[in-house]
Amino acid sequence: DPFLAGAFRRAARLSLRALDRWLDMDPPRHIKNSFHPAVEWGCDSYGPYAVYLLLAASLMTFAYHWGADGPEYPIPSEVLDYTLELGPDFHKLFASFGDVNLQWDLKADPHYDATGLGRVLWGDAPPELLLSAPCPSEPKFSLPSWTRPRALSLSCAWYEGRDWTRLAESCPEGWEVQRKPRGLRVVYRLRGREVHEEVEVEGNLLRITWRVPGAYKVRAEVPVIATDGETTSEVSISPGGVVVRYRGWTYAVGVDGVEVHLLPGSAANRNALYRLVALEAEGDAVACTLEVRRG
Incomplete structure (x- = not known):
């Protein structure tokens, strides 16, 4: 279904755009807050900084390499x-x-x-x-x-x-x-x-x-x-x-x-x-x- 695929493609791009603010920080953040990673604000015991930042990088890399080219179509919240x-x-x-x-x-x-x-x-x-x-x-x-x-x-x-x-x-x-x-x-x-x-x-x-x-x-x-x-x-x-x-x-x-x-x-x-x-x-x-x- 090209329309459904296009909606998922758009959802993925919007999701990535929503991360820019925290990934652009120095150092990058793996949780959506601006506290220094050393504070571990909001971290789970199983989700330390290095592990989860690498996981995020891995997921985004796979999405980039495996994502097919094609047009975007609106996601549900944009149309109803x-x-x-x-x-x-x-x-x-x-x-x-x-x-x-x-x-x-x-x-x-x-x-x-x-x-x-x-x-x-x-x-x-x-x-x-x-x-x-x-x-x-x-x-x-x-x-x-x-x-x-x-x-x-x-x-x-x-x-x-x-x-x-x-x-x-x-x-x-x-x-x-x-x-x-x-x-x-x-x-x-x-x-x-x-x-x-x-x-x-x-x-x-x-x-x-x-x-x-x-x-x-x-x-x-x-x-x-x-x-x-x-x-x-x-x-x-x-x-x-x-x-x-x-x-x-x-x-x-x-x-x-x-x-x-x-x-x-x-x-x-x-x-x-x-x-x-x-x-x-x-x-x-x-x-x-x-x-x-x-x-």
């Missing part, structure tokens, strides 16, 4: 919106709406992921700007001890008893995915409670609403990048939301009628160090909009 759920055993959910590509872990392994929306890629923006991967609470990969691991995704929490219960730390008993034009709804079921998450793409805005029926106070939990090991972000917090400037891009979170504050501590994944901003609302629902632009 789609939603893909991998089923209960893998509990992953993918969605693509134009430039906005999303990934959820619906029942996370705390060693590698956090429950909720853990990957938000936006066109040509740096993948770590929002999140390229969730932050696990018990990471199996290497991180400095001072990072104090903490589960983090773009998700919500609700006040129960005397403390907050966080979706990112939860292990749902089940879930339901409801597809809709330019969006979707996820309903998580856990310990007799439901959490409703609705995502809509409106032009250049991503709108997310969380609702926890029966709760009297909820908050959205929004990751804010602090540093990738080389570049430190500029973060502005106001009653109207959050603005993050990083590597020539701006990431804006808009809210209305909620309390906005920076929570203490930090969280880390393989890509960067993050802070956590809470958007706190009275009642059982909270909503925000996300926008990414150059400049």
Whole structure:
């Protein structure tokens, strides 16, 4: 099938282009962060620098030598919106709406992921700007001890008893995915409670609403990048939301009628160090909009 072959050819070229930033560093990086390789930020015990950089070089060399010449054809995300759920055993959910590509872990392994929306890629923006991967609470990969691991995704929490219960730390008993034009709804079921998450793409805005029926106070939990090991972000917090400037891009979170504050501590994944901003609302629902632009 020449059209399918052309789509794979284009996917391979785009994947290689996405690596340029890290391969052009001195020394080259084998993980998508800018920390010096000696720090081993994000490294698995079986994936040291020399071994995995050689593996990457080998894979790219084989692709170059064995790849047939021919035209490229569009990949799926360039021609249509789609939603893909991998089923209960893998509990992953993918969605693509134009430039906005999303990934959820619906029942996370705390060693590698956090429950909720853990990957938000936006066109040509740096993948770590929002999140390229969730932050696990018990990471199996290497991180400095001072990072104090903490589960983090773009998700919500609700006040129960005397403390907050966080979706990112939860292990749902089940879930339901409801597809809709330019969006979707996820309903998580856990310990007799439901959490409703609705995502809509409106032009250049991503709108997310969380609702926890029966709760009297909820908050959205929004990751804010602090540093990738080389570049430190500029973060502005106001009653109207959050603005993050990083590597020539701006990431804006808009809210209305909620309390906005920076929570203490930090969280880390393989890509960067993050802070956590809470958007706190009275009642059982909270909503925000996300926008990414150059400049």
